[in-house]
Amino acid sequence: MKRIDQVKGTFDQNKEKRRTAPSASTVKRLPRYHRYLARLLSEGTLRISSTALAERMHVTASQIRQDLAVFGDFGQQGYGYNVRYLHHKISRILGLTAGHRVVFIGMGDAARALLSSPVFVRGDLQAAAVFGGDAVGEMPAYSLADMERELPAIGATIAVVSLSAEAAQACLPTLAACGIRGVLNYTHTHLTPPDETMKIQNVYLDEPCLLLSYQVGASEENED
Amino acid sequence: MKRIDQVKGTFDQNKEKRRTAPSASTVKRLPRYHRYLARLLSEGTLRISSTALAERMHVTASQIRQDLAVFGDFGQQGYGYNVRYLHHKISRILGLTAGHRVVFIGMGDAARALLSSPVFVRGDLQAAAVFGGDAVGEMPAYSLADMERELPAIGATIAVVSLSAEAAQACLPTLAACGIRGVLNYTHTHLTPPDETMKIQNVYLDEPCLLLSYQVGASEENED
DNA sequence: TAGATTGTTAATCGATTAACAATC
């Protein structure tokens, strides 16, 4: 739906400001904000200024204000940010209030590790079923062959894939056809989306380990 | 050791150029280069130009040449890069030829997943022992209490920690005392290094999942 | 009201890209 905002721009009824699209750098910081706010919440902190939060997070207050302002006016001059409100807003932005259901295609160690991470432990995302892997917790487990029959009814939007690289790439069109819109890929191999609407996060679990190895080596080389 | 390079700068015997320190952005791309080069190697490709590699990696040739030139003159004008040589060089930069031995403090799902990632499967890093967790593969397993006694002789430089957050932070000084210089932290909680020489990589396994959730939601909002 | 702190605009800094001389 397009609207002509030029007409009476000054008295625009629409409350939403036209904002610049969030940059990739800003988006990548959202999980971190979410984490710190969850922490503050559990400590019972009700409000926080950008300066105080910046100090805790070891970033600049400027960056925090810029980042948040891209998504909305979440603070209040002279007061700061309401922790509960801001946490809720960021949860919403991250899609954690949308009730996403997640299915596991294969059940490798990485998938199991993810299941015990905060996002699933807190129920921000809902683990719904396993296909082609051992049952975990209360999730029903099906064979890969049952995917086309069972998956649509589950209403899942996100799939966590830990199969072989070939099997993973091969199952993407079926996943798309069954309503999956995002894929978390733990196969150590780049997956290509079968259509433009599907989002894929390729995870290379060993990257932090390689960077650590680099750092351990690099610190030795400081001669002067 | 400091040297005065001003004297006879033109005929400097020293082969190593004085280069600018690699930026964090460049360093973070090294694992990706390493991955693509390993792939090319396994395909039997002997040489590649920055342009050809750029096309495969969906980056600019300029960036590749800039990134690599920070670490050395690895290419040759009119030829490109020797794949085997470049792969070896990057392996070296990443510390994968230093024979790092890795111990596992706790053995959670994330640690197990890491053990089946390329870096360990290929033996670029060597899994040496487990403390406070189930034995895996051929690694000997010890209790946490045995750490001070057994760890020094193992000669490990890197530790992968998957304990509770408190236990993890508490064991860092002991690890440092036993020769550990880098820690990969899978506890979902920020760990602080006990001294300036220890490097820590805090891994938040659910971050890619949160970003995926964001992307799945954000794509819905494109109204016009 | 006065003090505090935001959202935003302007200034700085760093990273990416383009261009090209050096050279294999």
Add this chain to the structure above:
DNA sequence: TAGATTGTTAATCGATTAACAATC
């Protein structure tokens, strides 16, 4: 030699930081 392609310098672009007027 001629063609190809690097390493590097200069130009562009984007992200971070600083400053401050708006305002609670």
